[in-house]
Amino acid sequence: MSPLEKTFKNHYKEFCLLSFHYTQDMSEAEDVVQDVFVKVLEKSEDITQLKHYLMVAVKNASLKRITNKYACVELKEQSLTEGSLFSETDKEHAFKRKVQLYKQIDLLPTQCRKIFLMCVLEGYKYQEVADRLGISVNTVKTQMKKAYKILRIALKSLYLLIITAA
């Protein structure tokens, strides 16, 4: 596997999230990321710091896409978390946290993830999840406990990582 293919396989979803941040549309984001990789494939020269290069390239391509698409008056105040109180690095950390959180959820065992998402994301009650999946309420509770536990550990190391990297 070439370094480029490896980077793609490992970080494609992350690149898409980055592009989504600007385009607010996942299929648009996929298109942008794929185009960036097509361009890099054509270059065939070695790029040092490949991932960083690709991140910048994806950001630029995304900005270009939205400039062309929505060239309209839309001046909006940066959302509260991105205001003048917070620096560029804070934004970057928030993005990194999101990427990690999504990744960790992806890594949960299938059944555990399914139950966790039904409860937290879809707002089903334990009993409803149990009925829908044909399992006992106790199993639902056990799986939720497991999900919390895994995420808790992952988040802890993640926060540590960001603090030390800062």
Next chain:
Amino acid sequence: MKKRDILFKKLTSQLQDQEEEAFQQWLQKSEENSQLYESLTLLQKEKKEFKAYQHLDVDKAWKKVQTKSKSKNHLPLKQKVKKKSTFWMMVACIALLVGSVTGLSLFTASSTTPIEANKPTSIQTGSDKAVLTLADGTQVTLQKGKQYQTQSLQCNGEQLVYKEPVKDQVQFNYLTVPRGGQFLVQLEDGTKVWLNSETQLKYPTVFVPGQTRQVSLVYGEAYFDVSPSENHNGAAFVVAHKQQLIKVLGTEFNVKAYKGEAYVYTTLVEGSVKVNIQEKEKVLIPNQQAVWSLQDKTLEMATVAVEPEISWKQGIFHFEGSQLQDIMKVLGRWYDVDFEFENQKLKETKFVGLIKKSYQIEEILMLMKSADIITEYKINKRTIVLK
């Protein structure tokens, strides 16, 4: 009650009032608890995004990249479309498209008494215009709809093109774009220069073959699409501004050096340039920006998002977290107005957004009002007071 139940109840808004305190206690008990809660509420807020994320198929996407790449490789090598030449066409398309769909309808919908199109307003939207100063001091006003032609140059009112020289006598011309203007000039060597409002460029009408091609950005902002050195016996292209020299071998970049500003920004889009200020020198690669501080005499480099820097050339102002006072400075140059802030705090508030240059200033102000960015504005001749 079990702890995780209390978290779950909070997340699904089933928490009773009397349980809130218990939840707060749980939250404060450890950093891990608050991290978990913070992450999960974030997840709920970004439900749509997360779901789209989950559906991403990496293997399928990789196959798509390979197919796209292959089909591209089968095209003739020199098929790369030169997009720059179509810029003004794109501007027109965008203006048409957006004007008819988003902006205007938004504008009229939000105002109870829509301003009729023919209502005279003293403040004009910027347009293609410039003053050409010939070597003998003659000044010619260039503007949309006005043709101008001499032996060595021709102008259709939107762009000025220098043709093959009649005689090899080097003379200098100045092209001055006022506030409220923009212009495109194609120099004798084929280099294209887009000039933003309040900008002056000095250049020779003829370049001596084999010698360095030098022009000066006297002040303002310009985007250069430089004709490659290999087409000119290797002659480098140099853009001078005060002590700063930018050496180029065929590339595209933006230089921002407005009067009264503390910094000069050189942003590279394609190729490679060397920025030189006396003994200091930096080589830029694409997406890098050299920032020269006129006060501190320093020359720093940074990686930037290029698009917001150069979108002005495509008829759009693009702001990524700029302070409102800086945004208004940019608008001021295009509409030839000055802004005053009654609320000083507003000055430093940061914004992201896009503004189409074809808009009327009042449309922008109305939109800012309806978005609660400002509460009121007052136009007093060429001064606009923001409240």
